[in-house]
Amino acid sequence: MKSRFLLSAYIVLCLLPIGYILGYIYWHFSEEFFKYTLRYLGLCGIYFLAFVMIASFFIDRFFSQRFVKLLGVFTLFYTMAHIGIYLISEINPSDFFSEIFKRAYLFYGFLSFVLISILAISSLFYKKLFKYLSSLGYICGILGSIHMMLASKIPSLLSYGFFAIFLFLLCHRLLKRKI
Numbered sequence: 001m002k003s004r005f006l007l008s009a010y011i012v013l014c015l016l017p018i019g020y021i022l023g024y025i026y027w028h029f030s031e032e033f034f035k036y037t038l039r040y041l042g043l044c045g046i047y048f049l050a051f052v053m054i055a056s057f058f059i060d061r062f063f064s065q066r067f068v069k070l071l072g073v074f075t076l077f078y079t080m081a082h083i084g085i086y087l088i089s090e091i092n093p094s095d096f097f098s099e100i101f102k103r104a105y106l107f108y109g110f111l112s113f114v115l116i117s118i119l120a121i122s123s124l125f126y127k128k129l130f131k132y133l134s135s136l137g138y139i140c141g142i143l144g145s146i147h148m149m150l151a152s153k154i155p156s157l158l159s160y161g162f163f164a165i166f167l168f169l170l171c172h173r174l175l176k177r178k179i
Contacts, residue, residue: 105150141166
């Protein structure tokens with residue numbers, strides 16, 4: 001009973017950003033809506049990825065494996081929503097792949113999305129393979145923060161902060177393995 005209640009609470013908390021976007025649509029819909037939503041969903045994706053990577057250090061101490069897996073699924077959900085809004089609002093979907101190779105920030109973001117998708121699929125269906133691929137999450141975070149830096153004309157302190165967090169987590173993992 002307690003486990004189901006916690007799982008339901010986790011799902012509701014992970015869906016709060018969608019509620020925020022729906023509220024924004026209701027109160028402030030304008031032509032800037034897509035730009036705002038695109039940025040917001042991208043931030044949700046990188047926040048969830050950071051939560052996953054930080055929580056993975058504390059599995060069995062503070063967080064359960066189910067909770068970390070749920071955060072990973074929501075990371076994929078928000079990154080897919082981010083790419084979907086980009087396809088709807090910014091470019092013609094038929095030009096998607098040509099645009100990726102023209103702009104560096106799109107390439108880094110798409111590469112991060114592909115790696116997140118591989119991690120999510122292997123986490124849900126191929127657990128033995130996920131054990132070997134799980135360190136790719138740090139690379140996803142670094143690529144996502146580079147995407148965030150390059151996407152804005154003036155990189156924010158937040159994008160540098162995410163880059164530092166993911167780089168620190170990667171270095172910590174490598175030193176822990178003594179590679």
